[in-house]
Amino acid sequence: MSLISTKGLTLGYGKTTVLSNVTMSINAGEIVTIVGPNGSGKSSLLRALIGALRPAKGTVHRAPGLRIGYVPQKLQIDATLPLTVQRFLNLPKRQTAADVSDALDRAGVPELKEAQMSSLSGGQFQRVLLARALLAKPDILILDEATQGLDQPGAAAFYRQIEAVRRDLGVAVLMVSHDLHVVMAASDRVMCLNGHVCCEGAPDIVADAPEYRALFGTGTKGTLALYRHHHDHDHDHQHAHGHEHENGHTH
Numbered sequence: 001m002s003l004i005s006t007k008g009l010t011l012g013y014g015k016t017t018v019l020s021n022v023t024m025s026i027n028a029g030e031i032v033t034i035v036g037p038n039g040s041g042k043s044s045l046l047r048a049l050i051g052a053l054r055p056a057k058g059t060v061h062r063a064p065g066l067r068i069g070y071v072p073q074k075l076q077i078d079a080t081l082p083l084t085v086q087r088f089l090n091l092p093k094r095q096t097a098a099d100v101s102d103a104l105d106r107a108g109v110p111e112l113k114e115a116q117m118s119s120l121s122g123g124q125f126q127r128v129l130l131a132r133a134l135l136a137k138p139d140i141l142i143l144d145e146a147t148q149g150l151d152q153p154g155a156a157a158f159y160r161q162i163e164a165v166r167r168d169l170g171v172a173v174l175m176v177s178h179d180l181h182v183v184m185a186a187s188d189r190v191m192c193l194n195g196h197v198c199c200e201g202a203p204d205i206v207a208d209a210p211e212y213r214a215l216f217g218t219g220t221k222g223t224l225a226l227y228r229h230h231h232d233h234d235h236d237h238q239h240a241h242g243h244e245h246e247n248g249h250t251h
């Protein structure tokens, strides 16, 4: 059953198109990962899927009554504000103590309930954001580079937690990630974006993929489980890796 799908989805800001003609669908219980260079439209796609960005063209369809748990790439919290994890999880909607405990358990951080938000490590913070997303009792979790800033063991542990959540709750997971070697192992399907859907496929097929390396550089050669990459087109808008967004929108 399809939870979210798009047809001919084109996204842009003002006159600039950032993503063209995306047709995709996420089924119940699947783990799908979106990869792609900086500025390739990954976050924009997620924002369109959750309804926060209007399509320039095409459509987004969400199953009726669909509940989405969204984990943003970053969340700024005023460090001077005294705010415990428990209180944070009760914003903006009051939750039962049992639901808060259950969400923190599932996110793997039951001990953080009384901790100050400002005292959390990067990995702990992401798990609290995961707990917050779980409070929505989601059919699908949408995570935007949730492991950014975590070291490799931290990222791997986070993905194991996501897999456990999927196993226990049967939620679908759609995530953007740069941790390719970890992600490849954990995903049912991988979508590579570069202004359009560049390729899509099962991650477990290790292939020599020159086009993929052309996108991601060769620095990662040998450390990645590459997937088969059928490429039948050229890119007229390659983005440099590490590209800073011109409009001050940085991650």
Ligand SMILES: Nc1ncnc2c1ncn2[C@@H]1O[C@H](COP(=O)(O)OP(=O)(O)OP(=O)(O)O)[C@@H](O)[C@H]1O
Residues within 6 Å of the ligand: 013, 018, 036, 037, 038, 039, 040, 041, 042, 043, 044, 045, 245, 246, 247, 249, 251
């Ligand atoms: N609010 C906005 N207003 C104008 N342009 C935007 C806005 N948000 C994103 N963009 C631009 O759209 C393009 C795609 O951005 P997006 O954040 O979707 O890419 P991304 O693949 O998620 O990048 P990254 O890997 O760096 O997070 C970029 O060129 C970016 O500068």
